Amino acid sequence: MQRSKTFCIKPWMHIATYTSGEAMMCCVARKTAGNLNRDTLEDIWNSDHYKQARLDMLAGRENAACGKCYSEERAGINSHRVVENHIWEIGTPSAIQPSVGKEFIDQLVAKTQSDGYLDTKPITFDFRLGNTCNLKCVMCGPKDSSQWVRFSQEMNEVPGTSTTNKSIRDIYKGFKEKFSWVENQSFWDDQFLPLLSNVKHMIIAGGEPLLLEQHTRLLERCIAEGYSKNITIRYHTNGTVMSPKILKLWEHFKAIDICISMDSWGNKNNYIRYPGHWNDILDNIEKLEDSADNIIPRIISTVNAYNVFYMPDFADWLLEQNYKKLCRHNSSGNGVFTIAYVHGPSHLNCKVFPQKIKDKITKKYEDWFESMERDISIYATKHSEWGESRAARFDEGSTKEFSFGDNLPDQVKPGIIDIRSPFNRRRAAAKDKLDNVFCIKDFMNSEDMSKHWEHTLQYTKKLDEVRGTNFKDTFPELSKLINE
DSSP: OOOOTTOOSHHHHEEEEOTTSEEESSTTOSSOOEETTTSOHHHHHTSHHHHHHHHHHHHTOOOGGGHHHHHHHHTTOOOHHHHHHHHHHHOOTTOSSOOOOHHHHHHHHHTBOTTSOBOSOOOEEEEEOOOOOSOOOTTOOTTTOTTHHHHHHHHTTSTTOOBTTBOHHHHTTTOOSOOHHHHOHHIIIIIIGGGGGGOOEEEEESSSGGGOHHHHHHHHHHHHTTOGGGOEEEEEEOSSOOOHHHHHHHTTSSEEEEEEEOSSSHHHHHHHSSSOOHHHHHHHHHHHHTSOTTEEEEEEEEEOTTTGGGHHHHHHHHHHHOOSSTTTOOTTSSSSSEEEEOOSSGGGSGGGSOHHHHHHHHHHHHHHHHHHHHHOEEOOOTTSTTOSSHHHHHHHHHTTTOOTTOOOOSSOOTTSEEOOSHHHHHHHHHGGGOHHHHTHHHHHTTSOOGGGHHHHHHHHHHHHHHHOOOHHHHSHHHHHHHHO
């Protein structure tokens, strides 16, 4: 079956839920389909919102809820839509997220009725189980972090600061700290449990999901009902907490995909994901490195105005660590770590810089990419044991679960590879998987948002005043660039 240019598998398989009870087609959708505090999962699944989205996508029309993906695609980025379509139809070499295959998807699409109604059940869920969190990341807010509830009042003093053209105060007017649907046992017993036998995949986030009691109860329920062995779970965690109990529960599941939100390294990460616990993150990565084989950690890095200059450096830092499990797998199949982008608040979008600063950041990316070409010489021929070309060599390797620890030759051999250091050896192996980092510059340059630049400076100044941090000391190279 031919797919339309706007097709996304999510409205045929997936329901995403937020801490507030809002439900939507996926985590990046811009419109809601209902609210679990008043609507059932069935109500949402065949709501007018879902039915219209299915019809739009079958007809090749852009649906209003999907604007974020379409905007990224126009900027040359592999959007969430593109990645998810690929994963669910083809799968990934590591199998950390299940695929259902093209035939299964075709069958789902064929069951769509003329009004968009679908007489099947969702097989994948995204649960945001509460806003309890130990951090107040700069791009977050009270809906997703309990630490932001009071903090937002202090930060609202910044004039003109906006998220999607509304102030933080307006966005969270009427915010309630407690969300009843999560603790409503009838939701889990009467709505979710009847679907559990068909569930293949869950995404669990928060808040910080590993601090949430409901999360532990959900794992125990899946195990007790005998379905855990068929379920893959993807987590979005800040990586600062990791209990032995959770590690043991995870062993009962088909696969555990741990996405650790790391936006830089050391104090830079601590500044963005404040108050940072960098050493705790490193300790927990080591626990995951030594965990059961079905537990697979990887990194998701959210590109924003503070870290965009440093993303090439972060990639190099990661390569230097030579982790065995971390970043060995990537569900998108694109990169040694996953890239996400801050779209709002506007003052933290990496597009916010004046053009002269963008030009200098762009040059850094180009120099970084050229340095890999210069420092790593690869000589592949059709007679080489490594394949007919460099691309063939690494494509072949990726199907065998790519690792930084690949045993590449230490000496220059005709037709193979010139390795000058252990770091460059890892850099060589990873080079073809760093394109998503290099593409950051394209996203940054795809739109002029410099009208928000003054708000960025005001926000950063206020941030340092309220938190007692120092942007200049934490990001000295970027600060110098800004002040030139």
